Amino acid sequence: MRRWETDPILAVDHLTMRFGGLIAVNDVSFSVGRGDVTALIGPNGAGKTTAFNCITGFYKPTLGRLALSHDAPASPEEVQALTANGQAHAATTGGALYLLERLPDHKVASRARVARTFQNIRLFSGMTVLENLMVAQHTRLTRSGLLSPSALINLPSWRRQEKEGLDRALHWLEKVDLVSRADDPAGDLPYGDQRRLEIARAMCADPVLLCLDEPAAGLNPRESAALNALLLSIRADYGTSVLLIEHDMSVVMEISDHVIVLEYGCKISDGTPAEVRSDPAVIAAYLGVDEEAVEAVEAEVGL
């Protein structure tokens, strides 16, 4: 079943990102299935993180369209109409449609509900674990205004709202097994815990699409297995689609439904893990051998 073809949550069309003369991402198109775990892989410098930064609004792409649809896929006509009228979002028959390249980064997170983590962990290290998760719920907690009077004078309505936020934070603390460290500064946690906390923080922002930049980097095999379980549970229990960049093939092959391979800014392969694994272009890109030697290598790695 190819959900990314029938029900894409994110459709990337002709994404191109130039930095002066350097073309980091060159005319890449792919789609991310709703409720799938999609992996973006490729050798170092292939343009994976650049593509990620475009999707999450940190870069404005030079060219291309990033169409994110909430709840149900948008029809091509609806996408076309929104593209033509210059707006950033529109309601569709089944939900809502956002063109991410037209939104500023904080609106990609707050309105289009795309959350992300970073390759080099970016926690609020001077704040406690619990505070990190409370900050993540900023959008939800400031619905009644940044300086809402109910919060300023601590009315019961605000206390109820804050309690809900606290409960959500606690739920995610249990999920990533950090309840005992809730009151410790985030900067004091060991590396593996910081990685998990960053994912929990992103999930507290209540995303429809969770983008993870190398979540397994620096994890030992046991932590890596726990991460797989966590990601599968995010997909199964919360219906959040996951897009991840990863070098660790055990993570990629085990949990992803869809793999996209980039090399030198171009897409070289796209399909299920099994398809990608047997694609000669991918093997050549990863192992650096020419086409004739591929068979020998395949035999060696047991394919």
Add this chain to the structure above:
Amino acid sequence: MAKALTGDGSAPARPAPLAVALKDAVVSGVITWLLLLPLVGFRATESGSGPLTLTTRFGLVTVFAVVVAVLRLVMHLTVWRPGREKRVAATPSALAGLGARISPLAKPAFFTLALLYPLLAVVLSGGLTPSRYWIDLGIYIGSYVMLGWGLNIVVGLAGLLDLGYVAFYAVGAYAFALLSTSVPINDFMAGHLGEGFWAAWSFWVCLPVCGLLAALWGVILGFPVLRLRGDYLAIVTLAFGEIIRLVLINWTDFTNGGAGIASIPPISFFGMPFSAGDDGFAAHFGLTFDPMHRIIFLYFVILALAALTALVTLRLRRMPVGRAWEALREDEIACRSLGINTTLTKLTAFATGAMFGGFAGAFFAVRVRFVSPESFTFIESAMILAIVVLGGMGSQIGVAAAAVLMIGGMEMLRNLSFLKSDWLLGPDFDPTLYRMLIFGFAMVAVMVWRPRGLVSGRLATIFLKERKTVSGDLVKEGHG
């Protein structure tokens, strides 16, 4: 040899420590003597209009050299002694333990002292009139505590380096000065609410207006500059402070230029003037009139304003906006990835800080009853920033302590006349000239001893089981 064994038993081959120490002392004494010979030993003095005469002071050089030699000898035999075990602080030192025990008491004690301060001043100085100096000092310190707490929102919480905070102080002060001395407003109020209404009530009516105007200027400044970071933001805010001051000097029609605005109406006890008349404060409460009543009332007004600043900040820190400020200081990019509108968040921090600056400015104008651009120079901004940094960025009690230390300490250094006695530095010595020098040394010493300020830890705003203090090493200062 016996000495060597007792000094360092495990290495008998090593020379005796006393011999080493003596040798070092002699060598350093000789080096000192040679070094100081040209510096101190020869002195050229001008005798009237005649030629320079050379005098020699070999005795003084020798005294210095002996002092150095003896000091090094003593150090070698005590602190630098070989094999001396360094004391390891396995358990927290007695001082730290004491600190942990008194810290929960610090805030109530500070507040009680602040409340009882006028009473203490009157009792200890023996009467209302002699306590004037002390209560004035209290008001002065209170203003800086409030300004420090206001700037603390911008610098300490949001991590935005603002070198032009005095601009908002000036906006508040001038707003009050202009509004309260405005003839049209006075006439309008006299027509509707009675003669003398504006003179009596202007402070209480203008106070919120001044705060709002300062906040508005905070937003006006914030919009163009908050995309800047770090040093660039600091420079632009510094320039903004100077622009405000230069406008105040040069826009003579409006602000009366460098001459300033005088005869600002004094503060009233909520409409009741502090005067000797029958409708005055003293007559109404059956007291004998004393001009000190007004001063003491001013003290309580600044105390209330400062308390308001502290309480609002405390409340804001526990709201999403306050957490967003601190998150912004920690990592701006992560904030944006979580959907926090960083521009709006920075603007609220700027505006809130500016508003308290405006309140303090209005208070300044009603206390001094005269404003001029000279009161709002860069040195004021630097002073307030120094209070925030010295206190520990983000810490309220630390900033309050730093304000007491800096403003009170600087004032106390004026009273060093005992140094003029014959057996110390002689009657020619003017201690007030050295006030800033001593103060600078003290600040350097504090920053060496506590590089993150007096109170470096950050108290968590929400907790599950226990409220912990985050060590200052983990808390970031922000990039501006």
